[in-house]
Amino acid sequence: MSNADPPPTWPPPRGHQPHRVAYVFAVVLPLLVVLALLVPFAVAYGLGRWQAADRAAGAPPSVVATEGAPGVGDPYFPDYGSSGYDVYKYTISIDWDTRSQRMTSTTVISAHSTQTLQAFYFDLALKTDRVRVNGQQALFEHTGFQDVKVTPAAPIAANTDFEVVVDYSGAPGAVKRGQVSAWHTTNQEWTVAGEPESSAWWFPANDHPSDPALMDVSVRVPAGMEVISVGRLESRDTAAERDHDTWHWMSRQPLATYLNFISIGQFQLEQGVAQGRPFVYAVSEQFSPEQRIQLLTELRRSGAIVQTLEKMFGPYPFTELGGVVPAAKLWFAGLETQTRPVYEGGAMLNRDFAPELIAHELAHMWFGDNVTVRQWNDIFTNEAYASWAQWGYTERSGGRSAEEAFTSTFADTEHKPNFWRVTMIDPGKDHLFETVYARGPMTLQALRNVIGDRAFFRLAQEWSQDPGSRSLEDWMIKAQSTTKIDLTSFFQAWIFSPTAPRRTAENGFR
Ligand SMILES: [Zn+2]
Numbered sequence: 001m002s003n004a005d006p007p008p009t010w011p012p013p014r015g016h017q018p019h020r021v022a023y024v025f026a027v028v029l030p031l032l033v034v035l036a037l038l039v040p041f042a043v044a045y046g047l048g049r050w051q052a053a054d055r056a057a058g059a060p061p062s063v064v065a066t067e068g069a070p071g072v073g074d075p076y077f078p079d080y081g082s083s084g085y086d087v088y089k090y091t092i093s094i095d096w097d098t099r100s101q102r103m104t105s106t107t108v109i110s111a112h113s114t115q116t117l118q119a120f121y122f123d124l125a126l127k128t129d130r131v132r133v134n135g136q137q138a139l140f141e142h143t144g145f146q147d148v149k150v151t152p153a154a155p156i157a158a159n160t161d162f163e164v165v166v167d168y169s170g171a172p173g174a175v176k177r178g179q180v181s182a183w184h185t186t187n188q189e190w191t192v193a194g195e196p197e198s199s200a201w202w203f204p205a206n207d208h209p210s211d212p213a214l215m216d217v218s219v220r221v222p223a224g225m226e227v228i229s230v231g232r233l234e235s236r237d238t239a240a241e242r243d244h245d246t247w248h249w250m251s252r253q254p255l256a257t258y259l260n261f262i263s264i265g266q267f268q269l270e271q272g273v274a275q276g277r278p279f280v281y282a283v284s285e286q287f288s289p290e291q292r293i294q295l296l297t298e299l300r301r302s303g304a305i306v307q308t309l310e311k312m313f314g315p316y317p318f319t320e321l322g323g324v325v326p327a328a329k330l331w332f333a334g335l336e337t338q339t340r341p342v343y344e345g346g347a348m349l350n351r352d353f354a355p356e357l358i359a360h361e362l363a364h365m366w367f368g369d370n371v372t373v374r375q376w377n378d379i380f381t382n383e384a385y386a387s388w389a390q391w392g393y394t395e396r397s398g399g400r401s402a403e404e405a406f407t408s409t410f411a412d413t414e415h416k417p418n419f420w421r422v423t424m425i426d427p428g429k430d431h432l433f434e435t436v437y438a439r440g441p442m443t444l445q446a447l448r449n450v451i452g453d454r455a456f457f458r459l460a461q462e463w464s465q466d467p468g469s470r471s472l473e474d475w476m477i478k479a480q481s482t483t484k485i486d487l488t489s490f491f492q493a494w495i496f497s498p499t500a501p502r503r504t505a506e507n508g509f510r
Contacts, residue, residue, distance in 0.1 A: 081123065128168050333357055442494075
């Protein structure tokens with residue numbers, strides 16, 4: 001939920017300092033070694049990130065301490081998120097009109113200010129009708145695609161909890177950023193899901209993955225219709241109306257705004273408990289009965305796949321499990337919406353691909369969901385691991401080894417300069433979801449070859465079991481801390497370089 005990890009304390013608190021000689025060996029020398037290792041990357045990192053920031057040329061976070069900025073300063077998406085506060089919970093109540101395909105909604109944003117706020121922003125592309133801050137009517141103004149500036153009746157003091165109640169309405173199907181929409185309609189079925197943004201289509205938010213929060217989602221629909229979302233199904237009809245049902249879902253753990261979703265329509269549900277975890281699988285009734293049987297059979301693999309992933313990455317980080325297959329032709333095969341990925345029907349009906357796809361999306365529960373990106377240019381820490389998990393899952397299931405997958409993927413790409421031009425440190429906004437799916441897992445398998453299985457899986461576990469929002473630089477520092485081998489040139493070759501790594505042992509080739 002917080003944007004920042006606490007800074008390391010130096011020197012260590014009194015009473016914790018070891019004996020002086022031991023202290024030099026235990027603390028000072030390793031620190032010098034780490035610093036020596038980090039200097040080359042600090043330079044390279046600076047170059048990559050400064051270039052990215054130059055290109056983005058958007059609104060930097062406000063330096064004026066009395067107003068939040070309309071963005072958190074993401075180099076690729078400067079208008080995403082809003083500065084000056086952290087959200088800890090969204091309580092979303094939607095009334096969905098199936099005929100007009102419009103929603104009338106209220107969302108309560110429970111937040112904590114990180115500075116004095118005479119004004120602040122949230123992100124919403126639908127029409128804002130009314131805003132109250134701590135119970136008092138506030139002024140508001142919509143600017144750009146999704147920024148809404150709020151001026152409360154009284155300024156919010158720094159470091160205090162506050163509550164924003166937003167009434168809003170509109171037809172999400174009419175909302176597009178350029179040609180892109182996160183709202184997918186198929187006959188009388190609607191799904192909102194998308195990366196790197198989707199919340200602006202259905203709830204007001206601090207829409208950036210660096211600010212995960214708890215989600216409480218209620219959707220009122222005509223009786224007999226289903227609504228699927230994240231977390232636990234609390235109730236199918238809280239209001240007990242005759243003609244309408246209200247579906248109520250609640251997350252037990254915080255999630256990034258783009259990891260929340262809803263699907264509304266006619267769905268076949270399967271509910272139960274597997275290994276102590278409640279699960280809900282759902283498939284659209286627009287699929288044929290045979291297809292539904294096949295899709296549910298694939299979804300039922302989720303529990304066993306999670307067990308395989310746990311052997312590599314440690315305990316599954318959440319308390320619920322699931323998956324949903326809407327009828328929509330999505331522009332992605334799957335999205336790692338927290339506890340319940342959204343899968344594309346065509347991809348899931350491909351018997352050869354479905355198990356790996358599920359392994360990919362469920363691996364994101366560790367990488368991408370429990371640990372979110374600090375900025376969108378950190379996408380490597382999500383997609384490299386989720387893609388490597390496909391290799392690792394296949395290896396553990398008795399199929400092709402991850403090393404074989406690495407060897408053949410490298411042979412396919414080695415002589416394609418355009419592939420390597422997209423670096424991992426700064427892939428660029430337009431190439432975020434491209435080469436990382438192949439260069440990412442190759443980097444990890446090569447790292448596994450260099451540092452060995454023990455360090456490789458310790459790194460994966462220590463990284464993914466510590467919830468928070470962290471950067472690729474944080475990951476490289478963590479990786480270096482797991483081994484005595486100097487990884488400077490390894491990272492140069494795999495993370496920073498715009499050309500293919502040379503086939504050397506130092507670069508992880510066997
Ligand atoms: Zn992915």
